[in-house]
Amino acid sequence: MQIPFLDLKRMDEEHKAALKSKFSEMLDKGIFSGGDEVNFLESQISTYLKSSFSIACANGTDALELALRALEIGAGDEVIIPAMTWVSTAEVVVMVGATPVFWDTDADGLLASDWEKAITSKTKAVIPVHIYGKMVDMESLMEMARKYNLFVIEDGAQSFGSFQNVKSAGTFGDVGCLSFYPTKNFGALGEAGMCLTNSAELNKRIRLLLNHGQLVRDEHELVGRNSRIDSIQAGFLNVFFEKFDLFQTRRKIFANMYLEGLTGIDGLQFPTSILKEDHTAHLLVIQTVRRDDLKLFLREKGIGTAIHYPHILPDLMPFRSDGKFSNARMLSKEGLSLPLNPWIKEVEIEYIVKAIRDFFT
Numbered sequence: 001m002q003i004p005f006l007d008l009k010r011m012d013e014e015h016k017a018a019l020k021s022k023f024s025e026m027l028d029k030g031i032f033s034g035g036d037e038v039n040f041l042e043s044q045i046s047t048y049l050k051s052s053f054s055i056a057c058a059n060g061t062d063a064l065e066l067a068l069r070a071l072e073i074g075a076g077d078e079v080i081i082p083a084m085t086w087v088s089t090a091e092v093v094v095m096v097g098a099t100p101v102f103w104d105t106d107a108d109g110l111l112a113s114d115w116e117k118a119i120t121s122k123t124k125a126v127i128p129v130h131i132y133g134k135m136v137d138m139e140s141l142m143e144m145a146r147k148y149n150l151f152v153i154e155d156g157a158q159s160f161g162s163f164q165n166v167k168s169a170g171t172f173g174d175v176g177c178l179s180f181y182p183t184k185n186f187g188a189l190g191e192a193g194m195c196l197t198n199s200a201e202l203n204k205r206i207r208l209l210l211n212h213g214q215l216v217r218d219e220h221e222l223v224g225r226n227s228r229i230d231s232i233q234a235g236f237l238n239v240f241f242e243k244f245d246l247f248q249t250r251r252k253i254f255a256n257m258y259l260e261g262l263t264g265i266d267g268l269q270f271p272t273s274i275l276k277e278d279h280t281a282h283l284l285v286i287q288t289v290r291r292d293d294l295k296l297f298l299r300e301k302g303i304g305t306a307i308h309y310p311h312i313l314p315d316l317m318p319f320r321s322d323g324k325f326s327n328a329r330m331l332s333k334e335g336l337s338l339p340l341n342p343w344i345k346e347v348e349i350e351y352i353v354k355a356i357r358d359f360f361t
């Protein structure tokens, strides 16, 4: 059996047909930037996530950078971020001229709750990352941020549709940033992203920044750039959104199959909260000290896996920074992502579970 970690060619034929039909509909309309599809995407996401404003943009990295710029974070400012996340979270802080201050994660990879110790007189913001789809405890984080008067930018690139006490990921902080990269649990057929905010002022600033500083053509109010979403991607996302709940249900069913198949193995840790509503099951990351051997063993059996992420950011050349970061480092050495997507087959999960059990016995 050959089971790729993720192969987007495997989408259901029905879903592919709906995407093709959206493409031809949009080709006939001839509107490729802005327009109804973008407006519709923003309004249905605002309703679903209960965000006052949803601002589509070119990708998730831009969403984070736009958020920092809208909050006027720049040279001389420090921004606290977890030591283990996708590189974008740190990159954007450097891109706006500020300094990323890394803090360790907890055992699940979320910013450790004692991040208060990283605060200095220069700290302007904190970026909690809802890594793998699991949400940081946002009520506690917001309480701490308010105490120190810090901005909060949620990196919700992996957590579209996670809710904590009926409030969605991305709607607790000043700005929430989403990625619709094709491999995400809500992905386009190309690059796309979004900022969420409940502030009318930030909504306006982000919209200005992503469109050359103009709300009305040729009336430039500030220096901006082009980070507009492609209308075609908004159209594809609108098609995907109709299936979003179904695809999430499938993810949870498959995650539960793994959970039932893999519990009780000595030396293997399973992400227990993956079935809860504050986890999107975007990634299913197991942990074992024998991670590298297990990865090779599974590869020999035709099973693709991935590592999110093999390095912690403060160890990487552009972000070099001292510190122990024990939990983050452990996760980067022991975490292994198993195939989990709406198109995997039950027999494939059974095969993967058996292979993992065989490895450990």
Ligand SMILES: Cc1ncc(COP(=O)(O)O)c(C=O)c1O
Pocket (backbone or CB within 6 Å): 059, 060, 061, 062, 085, 086, 088, 089, 129, 131, 155, 157, 158, 178, 179, 180, 181, 192, 193
């Ligand atoms: C945690 C995290 N932050 C930011 C991003 C950036 O999103 P994008 O790839 O759309 O720029 C990603 C996506 O890869 C991500 O996983």
